[in-house]
Amino acid sequence: MQSExxxxxxxxxxxxxxxxxxxAWRPFCSxxxxxxxxxxxAAEEKSIPGQPTHFDHEAWSEKDPE
Structure with missing residues (x-):
């Protein structure tokens, strides 16, 4: 029996x-x-469409609130 x-x-x-x-690299060739x-x-040239998260909000900041 031959497998496809x-x-x-x-x-x-x-x-x-x-x-x-x-x-080893599937689905890539190399x-x-x-x-x-x-x-x-990583350069954000590609993305998955969807609703924005709180990280996408302009007012979001990594700084501690003062």
Whole structure:
């Protein structure tokens, strides 16, 4: 019995990636693509749509109230 191979496209470069435990960086094709994606999230170039939280409020501050 032959098992089906699942493949996905790398979210960064679109290269085809086999989805199994041997693909260390899945869904990415490489560590490089994974780090590029992480950098985009860290730089807030990517986000998940949703309602603003209290952290997004302009009046919020990390300083202690005086």
């Amino acid at each position: 191979t699942t493949t996905v496209n790398c979210p960064q470069c679109q290269k085809e990636v086999i989805w199994d435990e041997l693909s 560590k490089r693509c994974q780090m590029i994606d992480l950098g985009e999230w």
